[in-house]
Amino acid sequence: MAEDAILGFLEKQEEISDSGKFAEEHGFDHNEIVNIIKSLNGFRLVDAQDIKREKWVLTDEGKLYADKGSPEVQLFLAIPPEGISREDLQKKVDSSIFKIACNQAMKNKWIEMGKQVSRKVQNVDDRVKNLLIQVQDGEIIGQEDVEALKKRKLIAPQTWKGYSLRKGPNYAPKRKKAATDFTKENLQRGDWKDWELKEYNFEAKGQLAEGGHLHPLLKAFLHVRNRLQLIFLHMGFEEMPTNNFVESSFWNFDALFQPQQHPARDSHDTFFLKVPSTTKELPENYVERVKHVHERGGYGSRGYVYEWKREEANKNLLRTHTTAVSSRMLYQLAQKPFTPKKYFSIDRVFRNEAVDRTHLAEFHQIEGLVCDKGLTLGDLIGVLYDFFSRLGMTKLKFKPAYNPYTEPSMEIFSYHEGLKKWVEIGNSGMFRPEMLLPMGLPEDAKVIAWGLSLERPTMILYGIDNIRDLFGHKVDLGLIKKNPICRIGI
Numbered sequence: 001m002a003e004d005a006i007l008g009f010l011e012k013q014e015e016i017s018d019s020g021k022f023a024e025e026h027g028f029d030h031n032e033i034v035n036i037i038k039s040l041n042g043f044r045l046v047d048a049q050d051i052k053r054e055k056w057v058l059t060d061e062g063k064l065y066a067d068k069g070s071p072e073v074q075l076f077l078a079i080p081p082e083g084i085s086r087e088d089l090q091k092k093v094d095s096s097i098f099k100i101a102c103n104q105a106m107k108n109k110w111i112e113m114g115k116q117v118s119r120k121v122q123n124v125d126d127r128v129k130n131l132l133i134q135v136q137d138g139e140i141i142g143q144e145d146v147e148a149l150k151k152r153k154l155i156a157p158q159t160w161k162g163y164s165l166r167k168g169p170n171y172a173p174k175r176k177k178a179a180t181d182f183t184k185e186n187l188q189r190g191d192w193k194d195w196e197l198k199e200y201n202f203e204a205k206g207q208l209a210e211g212g213h214l215h216p217l218l219k220a221f222l223h224v225r226n227r228l229q230l231i232f233l234h235m236g237f238e239e240m241p242t243n244n245f246v247e248s249s250f251w252n253f254d255a256l257f258q259p260q261q262h263p264a265r266d267s268h269d270t271f272f273l274k275v276p277s278t279t280k281e282l283p284e285n286y287v288e289r290v291k292h293v294h295e296r297g298g299y300g301s302r303g304y305v306y307e308w309k310r311e312e313a314n315k316n317l318l319r320t321h322t323t324a325v326s327s328r329m330l331y332q333l334a335q336k337p338f339t340p341k342k343y344f345s346i347d348r349v350f351r352n353e354a355v356d357r358t359h360l361a362e363f364h365q366i367e368g369l370v371c372d373k374g375l376t377l378g379d380l381i382g383v384l385y386d387f388f389s390r391l392g393m394t395k396l397k398f399k400p401a402y403n404p405y406t407e408p409s410m411e412i413f414s415y416h417e418g419l420k421k422w423v424e425i426g427n428s429g430m431f432r433p434e435m436l437l438p439m440g441l442p443e444d445a446k447v448i449a450w451g452l453s454l455e456r457p458t459m460i461l462y463g464i465d466n467i468r469d470l471f472g473h474k475v476d477l478g479l480i481k482k483n484p485i486c487r488i489g490i
């Protein structure tokens with residue numbers, strides 16, 4: 001073993017003056033010796049000093065001529081004693097060396113060139129080839145020859161690095177392998193007492209962590225979500241608890257004055273649960289008031305005039321909007337003496353929709369609401385301007401829309417400077433008295449609210465045109481690792 005050979009050598013001799021020669025004499029590979037020396041030096045078993053030597057090595061062209069002969073000799077040998085036409089000679093010699101071969105052979109006065117090429121001497125010596133072989137074998141050649149070969153770019157200098165070695169302060173003829181592991185058995189046996197322990201290397205770089213990358217959408221999601229949370233908090237909103245994906249139809253639809261025959265309540269649009277298929281409890285008095293307002297109205301409303309079914313309200317589903325959480329929160333608020341509130345939420349919702357480039361069956365909704373006495377549509381528009389301008393969207397347009405639970409309702413559009421067009425960014429409205437009054441809120445309490453998806457602005461901001469590239473089972477996992485860090489300018 002090379003390590004034992006080095007330490008053994010130093011036991012008898014004071015110095016190894018050249019690791020290159022040492023390797024050669026003892027039949028070791030020098031690269032291997034270098035690593036051992038570095039380690040021995042690190043543990044101070046030896047004291048190593050750098051040595052450098054300039055040596056000449058063959059270039060690729062030089063290697064070729066060392067093997068096949070110099071171009072000028074190749075050319076010379078191709079000329080028959082009686083001479084040859086230039087054209088025919090050109091056919092016999094490799095075109096890549098023809099020019100240099102002619103130049104060198106002429107310079108050496110070996111040949112004569114006119115239309116006809118002929119030999120001027122009978123024999124030639126391939127000195128160049130011989131010199132190259134000498135260099136290859138590590139022999140020393142004369143300075144003039146070195147210059148000539150260098151000029152022809154057949155050899156190049158190379159710095160050779162090695163070491164000279166002496167005993168170091170921790171020298172021992174044999175290295176004890178420093179222990180890195182410590183087991184219960186070692187402790188019990190006490191064999192560790194004779195051990196040398198490997199020092200802790202605080203400089204060592206840990207292994208590169210593979211995997212565990214954040215998904216681009218998740219990065220965007222976390223980034224946008226954090227920014228939105230901050231915006232809402234700065235505006236004095238409290239976050240609603242949205243940690244229940246499963247909701248009853250009652251809170252998702254009925255409490256929001258959404259009639260039971262509404263198409264959104266069809267299984268084509270909503271995921272209903274098989275197990276547990278129904279909710280266990282609902283506030284009975286309130287349920288009665290909701291049933292009444294659906295069937296016969298009240299509070300100045302005619303209602304929908306149909307037979308409201310409790311079984312329909314009991315059906316469990318995956319919530320289709322976070323407004324389900326808003327309805328729970330407003331109901332709770334109505335059970336206490338009135339206090340104005342500002343609530344928000346950002347979480348996942350589910351819709352049984354055909355999946356396409358811009359739609360998935362699950363996405364995230366951002367929702368904000370303000371509950372106070374005497375609020376008007378003007379307050380809603382004002383809050384929307386305040387909210388969206390904090391996202392960098394200052395140009396807004398509103399279009400009348402319809403929601404079963406809001407009146408008036410407005411779709412929100414923002415002018416996108418990059419796309420140079422108006423894009424729909426959300427939906428909003430004032431919750432209907434048919435929704436708020438059965439809850440028990442005072443008559444003059446009004447609620448303004450708005451909702452938007454998180455995916456839509458994220459896709460626009462990230463320039464993503466197919467949401468399935470980002471979310472769901474078709475995601476390319478490579479994308480997760482390769483995706484550059486990006487920041488959203490909001």
Ligand SMILES: N[C@@H](Cc1ccccc1)C(=O)O
Pocket residue numbers: 320321322323367403406427428429449450451452
């Ligand atoms: N719930 C609505 C958004 C909305 C929230 C609040 C008021 C009006 C509309 C939707 O899913 O699109």
